[in-house]
Amino acid sequence: MRYAITNYNETERRRLEALAALLDPFTFQNLKQIGIRPAWRCLEIGAGLGTVSLWMAEQLGAQGDVVCTDLQTDFIADIEHPLIRVEMRDITQPQPELEQFDLAVVRAVHHHIPDRDAAARNLVGTVRPGGHILYVEPDLHSVFCDDHPAWRRLWQAFFQWGERRDIDYYTGRRVPAQLAAIGMDILSVRGETILFNGSEASKAARDLYRGTFDAVVPPLLDQGFLSKSDSEDAYALLDNPQVWLMGLCFFATHARKPLAYGAEQEELA
């Protein structure tokens, strides 16, 4: 299974730290709303640094467990927590557990996966009837209505770069219909968009976007998707404390597996 970012180095660690700093509060708020409870069995796919798995483990009390997984386990291999088990997993492959988890979480992973339908089915297969799924995935619409043309053009180039790699940057809005089509009940979908500027308070957003652009702007320039002047203007906007920029929107989709899931699927077959 290929993933667009294969450099699991310190630069990527800092980018993932920034992503976690931005998304953890929104993710935890959604998990609290689901009502994560002591002794639950939880699964995380594409855990990155594992901040969500660590938070979930802290909610479980003395029992329960968290299976913390990623295609590349470099950043989670060292996690030591009595309730966390780290494993290398590819969500495009059938998962070893069937209907065992109370909760499965995927954040900022699904849009990278070309066969998103297979990945969603594999994930749905892991939760018990009545169990919960939370997807938190990006949707680029917000950056396309930013006030600054160079910022919009950089994202347009980024979007085209993603399309060539089967990365769907509108995944956020598409997850609910995809899960509903495989029989899940959709309980809530809400988005969060960050507006940020060049000040210290917006450091996480700047670090995330700078880290992402540092990785993709050179090929965008080489391949003619982006002009040098737009790239320079967009970087300058990032550092300007007077300029407020639209970040990506992330949609959190909370789905629940119906209690009669197996029977319903048989009726449809």
Ligand SMILES: C[S@@+](CC[C@H](N)C(=O)[O-])C[C@H]1O[C@@H](n2cnc3c(N)ncnc32)[C@H](O)[C@@H]1O
């Ligand atoms: C952008 S990072 C997000 C990390 C973390 N979920 C977060 O939000 O902080 C995407 C992660 O998904 C993982 N990934 C990509 N394709 C995957 C797949 N097919 N199965 C499991 N993990 C995958 C990558 O290795 C990477 O760690």
